[in-house]
Amino acid sequence: MATVLPVYPTTRRNVELALVLGAVLIACGAWAVVGLTAEGALPAGLAPYGGGLGALAVVLHLLLRWRAPHADPLLLPVATLLNGLGLVMIHRLDLAEGTGAASRQFVWSALGVAAAGAVVVLVRDHRVLRRYTFTAMVAGLVLLLLPLVPGLGRTINGARIWVGVGDLSFQPGELAKIALAVFFAGYLVVHRDALSLTGTKVLLLRLPRARDLGPILLAWLVSVGVLVLQRDLGTSLLFFGLFVAVLYVSTERVSWIVLGLALFAAGALFAATTMSHVRSRVDAWLHPFEAGNADGGAYQLVQGLYGMANGGLIGTGLDRGRPDIVPYANSDFVYAAFGEELGLVGLFALLLLYVVLVERGMRTAIGVRDGFGKLLAAGLAFSVALQVFVVVGGVTRVIPLTGLTTPFLAAGGSSLVSNWIVVALLLRVSDLARRPAPEVRDGPEPGDTAATQVVRLP
Template sequence: MSTNPRREQSTGKRAELALLIFASFIVWCAFVLVESNQNHDFTMGVLWYGLAYLAVFAAAHLAIRRWAPYADPLILPCVALLNGMGLVMIYRIDLAMADRAGQAGTTFSPEAPKQIIWTVVALALFLAVLGLVKDHRTVARYGYIAGLVGIVAVALPAVLPSSISEVNGAKVWIKLGSLSIQPGEFAKILLIVFFAAFLVSKRDLFRVVGRRVLGVELPRARDLGPIVIASVGCMAVLAFEKELGAALLFFGIILVMVYVATERAIWVAVGVAMFAAGCVIAYNLFNHVQQRVSNWIDPLATYDKPGGGYQMAQGLFGLGTGGVGGTGLGAGRPDMVPEASTDFITAALGEELGFIGLAAILMVYLVLAMRGMRSALAVRDTFGKILAGGLSFAVIMQIFVVVGGVTKLIPETGITAPFLSKGGSSLLANYVLVALLIRISDAARRPATPSRPQPDPTPLADAHTVLVNRPDGLGKADGTVGFAGRNGYSGPAVGASPRTRPPAGPG
């Protein structure tokens, strides 16, 4: 009885739908808590918000069922939960800011409706990428084009006038009227695609061993070109765009991708040493780097100074207020932290959800990245492995840089948390990242197409007996009629009388 392996392997789509419903329920409960604590009332509008949120992600689920049926069933629910909690916190901060604006007699424009629109647009882009990219390996054809566009996207804000590229001291934006775009978010994905394609074609170059110094096999000097270019590029971003987070994010992703491709830790060590040396040089040359380091070492010492440690100190105060269990959604004061809905949204979540709630959110990020890494291990082609590894690590690296800056583990960085923070550029870019991960996971989990079965050769024991006439001089010496039997034995045919050997001639 023949079986179909595609039917035997469960796609997990029912589990994905159940998890999406559960994530939407958590988001809806969070909205209810915010409404009850802030407005002391419950309106039917909150119910409609929850149903609309579920409907949007149900549409994405149906698209995955059609275009990527074997995709990992945990990736989309993790994204839905993170995006939903970000919407809840942005809405909660809007309520607090609107209250403050009312007391001051000023006007306030809420950000939550804009973020909802960006979420819908990002999901539409997600579906477009998923529908257009039928095979992730086709992306490798455009690797060098992606690298060129990515470098231009990173460098463009640095060469534009500050009036259309600088926000809060960082030149990482392009402002077109009321619309602001952060090209570095898209450059992140483009550069990951480029390095994945480059490392696949030049992987042997990175595996060549140079000299041995103190028992360590160092790479050859002429093979350090890509790492040197990456280091110089990141230092340029740090110097001209005044953005430590982007420099750290780009360089960390590049190093991990090189390690995944070569499995040589020496590349990571050399890269970290070069990056550290560049940071020391940048600290001695640029005042804004010195200011970031001073705020990191002692934010209270520069608390009242312009560009000082006020934001970091307020974020730490909020985390301390939340403690282990948090103040409760809608019961804290996250509006006391500048840029609470963007750079410091994890501080706002930590205040109202506490250490437990913030740790749970970080665990969702960890699950998302681990499922991507699992797809990287399971996919059959090298480009897919390196690409999925780079995309998955980008999520972890970005949230590490964000939370590290908020908790004073590293200097303040100024980048956004994926799916949580306010911002259209971040949402659009990260949903493209998720679409590529889902496409790779579909290829990794899809059963291999079985090859056409070949007919088995008939065993020699079951073969028919064949009579063979062997002429004199070519077979047996007596020229008997034999047969091919088992084990290759040849003997006289049944019922055949042997011929007499002709008499030998004279001499």
């Protein structure tokens, strides 16, 4: 009789290590190009920067070998490369503006990787998070509304989305999106049958029952409340879009998408007609080159468009453009800065990195075997996709500017830490999704005792 031996899938950890080292080399090469162009010599900070970035990535890689050996091998290299390129552009702008944002961003990078490592080590199984569904809801809402607390919240550039202690400031809404993603996944995995199987069919759509409209109406009201009270269009859009996306994934009903778009359109129309700060952004979007707008509210947008036009197809080269002319080029308009110096080719390369990141997240959602993990991975991946779309759409004048930051690339500690946590959660879910299924025997083998379990993990 032929003997059938079990086949164990490869973990691809060596592939991940090679890609991580390649990502670090690419970022170090870009840093060296900036120094050679600006000063004619290799920059003094190249070794500490490259060594530090490489050490952070390798430590997280080793933690994955230890705690999540079957995790997706592409998520960490892509996040490392994006983080490294963001540091390069922030450093390049530091040389032009005389600031020290790159050193602060590196500190935040270390904190973000440390937070990701903590998630990988402490969260042994992502399904444990389902126990804290409503705790995550409370935490998310508290974080979202924390900037409204007198004495703690700060208003920066017209939006009250920051909390500060002394010279330190943090945007709690970035962490709120993670907590709310956990809540949405935990809530909808329980109630998806009621939301997907009931309702009245009107024309080609099956509309949900009135009592099932509560969650989406609450999400709509909270998102509008954020927009009104905090003057933050970006967080409002991200929060509501995340909820509708997870709702659609859980129910597969197009009616929820249609209803969500209708509610968002109603809220956007209300905001554009009654709120001055939203109306000014819409006006700058529709008429950026009109007299008064180009030198006023649309100045940032116009200068960013001019910079990308100057970059053309292949760009002016690192440190050969003038992205420093654009206000907040290292945060709100870092994508435009890359467009000027790397050109359209460079922008497409960055977008492809985000596509890979989101695609691996969606693949994880498809591959994982529990409903909560599917919704959590899909929600986290979609949050990255939506944030990139909103930022790139605003910079390229597809949609009005919203004030969100480009994940991993833009200067900002809260955004960087939260996105590393998102990657860590996707790694944790992907470990279970790619792990071989348990081997189940039909009966006891010789030598087994009564206490022996019949399920053997490979």
